[in-house]
Amino acid sequence: MGWEENVRKVTPYVPGEQPGDKKVIKLNTNECPYPPAPGIRKLAESFDYNRLRLYPDTEAKKLSDALCAYYHIRQEQLFIGIGSDDVLAMAFLTFFHSGKPILFPDITYSFYDVWADLFRIPYRQNKLDEKFCIVKEDYMAENGGIVIPNPNAPTGVLERVDVIEEIVAANPDSVVIIDEAYVDFGGESCLRLIGQYENLLVVQTFSKSRAMAGLRIGFAMGSPKLIHYLKDAKFSFNSYTMNMLSVELGAEAVRDVAYFKDTVKKIVDTRERVKKELLGMGFVFPDSRGNFIFAAHPDVPAKRLFEELKGRGIYVRYWEKPRIDNYLRITIGTDEEMDILISNLRSIMENKPE
Ligand code: PMP
Numbered sequence: 001m002g003w004e005e006n007v008r009k010v011t012p013y014v015p016g017e018q019p020g021d022k023k024v025i026k027l028n029t030n031e032c033p034y035p036p037a038p039g040i041r042k043l044a045e046s047f048d049y050n051r052l053r054l055y056p057d058t059e060a061k062k063l064s065d066a067l068c069a070y071y072h073i074r075q076e077q078l079f080i081g082i083g084s085d086d087v088l089a090m091a092f093l094t095f096f097h098s099g100k101p102i103l104f105p106d107i108t109y110s111f112y113d114v115w116a117d118l119f120r121i122p123y124r125q126n127k128l129d130e131k132f133c134i135v136k137e138d139y140m141a142e143n144g145g146i147v148i149p150n151p152n153a154p155t156g157v158l159e160r161v162d163v164i165e166e167i168v169a170a171n172p173d174s175v176v177i178i179d180e181a182y183v184d185f186g187g188e189s190c191l192r193l194i195g196q197y198e199n200l201l202v203v204q205t206f207s208k209s210r211a212m213a214g215l216r217i218g219f220a221m222g223s224p225k226l227i228h229y230l231k232d233a234k235f236s237f238n239s240y241t242m243n244m245l246s247v248e249l250g251a252e253a254v255r256d257v258a259y260f261k262d263t264v265k266k267i268v269d270t271r272e273r274v275k276k277e278l279l280g281m282g283f284v285f286p287d288s289r290g291n292f293i294f295a296a297h298p299d300v301p302a303k304r305l306f307e308e309l310k311g312r313g314i315y316v317r318y319w320e321k322p323r324i325d326n327y328l329r330i331t332i333g334t335d336e337e338m339d340i341l342i343s344n345l346r347s348i349m350e351n352k353p354e
Contacts, residue, residue: 084218100144156288182290184209
């Protein structure tokens with residue numbers, strides 16, 4: 001059919017599976033295993049449903065007030081969107097318009113190339129070194145923009161802020177996006193650099209450390225100029241992106257600092273314990289600073305582990321892609337879930353049926 005020639009054809013991102021079966025141990029999409037802050041439940045229960053007749057606040061003021069107070073930034077340095085996927089997509093659309101290739105690592109969040117293709121942005125993927133670290137010189141070549149996740153996903157590798165700063169400083173003609181989806185689990189944020197570098201955009205999310213993947217809240221922090229351009233693009237697309245409940249409940253999540261810190265600490269403690277267990281079993285992995293571990297075993301193919309775990313109702317993430325096709329990305333769940341994972345890995349590797 002002739003019309004089909006004029007369709008914007010895209011190969012979509014493939015998210016991790018969301019099984020309907022509640023009995024599954026779900027360690028495949030880096031969600032938080034603990035519930036969101038307790039105050040959120042109270043707020044949700046007392047929410048006046050009659051308010052849903054009205055359009056929500058286009059500025060998401062309650063949520064932006066809470067975020068500005070927490071991160072010590074001004075409203076004009078903050079942009080809020082429907083999860084960081086929405087924020088990142090909007091940033092690609094807004095800032096990567098030069099026609100020159102944008103740069104990001106070869107092993108990274110698999111949505112970057114999808115957005116680049118969707119928006120017809122050329123890109124080049126710089127090879128991570130053998131330790132899965134970025135080679136900073138690769139980001140000093142001419143480019144139309146840069147995206148670096150820090151810590152990286154799916155490797156969990158954290159780059160130092162001074163390395164990122166060198167890249168930002170070397171690229172005054174490009175916007176540099178640092179995707180900090182996992183920074184709360186032991187990374188150092190680049191937020192402190194936004195006052196100094198007009199071209200730096202720091203993106204974070206409520207989906208991991210704040211246990212609210214289902215509500216869809218993400219945000220970007222940067223210079224007032226960057227934020228202004230982002231908002232212009234967003235308000236040319238859809239003014240009412242943030243729904244009322246996300247704004248109210250998200251603000252409460254930010255206010256409960258003690259709960260947030262406690263949740264993050266529990267996950268980090270579990271992660272460090274699981275690292276030791278996996279090492280003892282012969283797994284190798286880069287030192288993760290995320291809420292996941294990217295592990296390979298020299299003797300047992302990751303694909304086999306992935307499939308056998310799945311058969312036992314334990315979901316982890318596996319990609320059949322160059323350089324990473326012998327790795328499993330294992331999200332950190334509760335201690336109990338991780339114990340079940342480990343005992344199942346042991347029994348699979350010993351080839352014994354459970
Ligand atoms: N960036 C990275 C590196 C991620 O792993 C994810 C989670 N899939 C996101 C961004 C998007 O998360 P969300 O849209 O839930 O904020």
